[in-house]
Amino acid sequence: xxxxxxxxxxxxxxNVQPREETVKFLLNYSxxxxxxxxxKMKFEALLN
Amino acid sequence: MQNQVxxxxxxxxxxxxxxxxxxxxxxNRHKQRVYSFIYSKVYDKxxxxxxxxxTFIKVIRTLKRGAYNEEGKFLPWIMRISHNLIIDHFRRNNxxxxxxxxxxxxxxxxxxxxxxxxxxxxxxxxxxxDVRRLIEELPEDQKQVLLMRMYNDMSFKEISDxxxxxxxxxxxxxxxxxxxxxxIIEKHNIILxx
Numbered sequence: 097x098x099x100x101x102x103x104x105x106x107x108x109x110x111n112v113q114p115r116e117e118t119v120k121f122l123l124n125y126s127x128x129x130x131x132x133x134x135x136k137m138k139f140e141a142l143l144n
Numbered sequence: 145m146q147n148q149v150x151x152x153x154x155x156x157x158x159x160x161x162x163x164x165x166x167x168x169x170x171x172n173r174h175k176q177r178v179y180s181f182i183y184s185k186v187y188d189k190x191x192x193x194x195x196x197x198x199t200f201i202k203v204i205r206t207l208k209r210g211a212y213n214e215e216g217k218f219l220p221w222i223m224r225i226s227h228n229l230i231i232d233h234f235r236r237n238n239x240x241x242x243x244x245x246x247x248x249x250x251x252x253x254x255x256x257x258x259x260x261x262x263x264x265x266x267x268x269x270x271x272x273x274d275v276r277r278l279i280e281e282l283p284e285d286q287k288q289v290l291l292m293r294m295y296n297d298m299s300f301k302e303i304s305d306x307x308x309x310x311x312x313x314x315x316x317x318x319x320x321x322x323x324x325x326x327x328i329i330e331k332h333n334i335i336l337x338x
Contacts, residue, residue: 112176112179112180112183112189112192113175113176113179114175114179114192114193114196114197115193118193118196118197119168119171119172119175121197122167122171122197122200122201122204123164123167123168123171125201125204126164126167126204126208127164129204129205129208130208131208131209131210138209140205140208140209
């Protein structure tokens with residue numbers, strides 16, 4: 097299928113940003129996630 | 145100002161060593177580029193948001209597990225992850241990007257459905273039946289040539305071979321068949337238009 101290009105979508109791309117909630121979620125996820133090393137094995141734990 | 149100076153490599157290293165603020169700096173530094181890249185492929189804000197989130201979840205998990213090799217290519221690495229997730233998304237959905245039809249250009253101006261609707265299909269079937277009944281009224285020799293020519297799509301050479309008459313005779317029979325059909329149509333005032 098041919099790609100569709102239009103000026104509108106190209107202009108629009110410069111302003112797009114992820115939502116603030118998404119970034120906050122990622123930061124909280126990072127804080128909650130801890131990796132536990134145990135005999136060469138790695139376990140992930142989400143601690144809220 | 146300090147954020148501009150600190151390189152990605154140092155921030156990644158700080159983050160691995162437990163500095164959560166380093167991740168915030170990294171996300172804020174690259175979020176626009178990563179998100180617009182994803183959006184340029186999927187053209188849907190919610191899906192782009194999901195893929196953006198999954199990208200950074202993968203980044204966080206890889207960094208926390210210590211599985212990341214620092215080669216000074218942090219951004220290309222994130223872009224590769226997001227690219228792979230975009231491919232996964234399309235594989236899962238097995239479809240092309242959704243076209244945003246809210247702009248001036250309407251996709252339906254170039255896409256059309258040529259199939260007949262139910263009413264037109266019925267009219268077409270009736271017309272074809274009328275024509276078939278007209279053909280049945282023709283003398284056998286003319287009917288035979290007309291059916292071979294119009295329904296079997298045979299050439300006059302093939303018709304002449306099959307019927308054992310000359311091409312000119314076959315042409316003549318076809319001509320008379322059409323003249324006779326027109327006569328019947330005029331005589332009975334049959335309307336054959338869609």
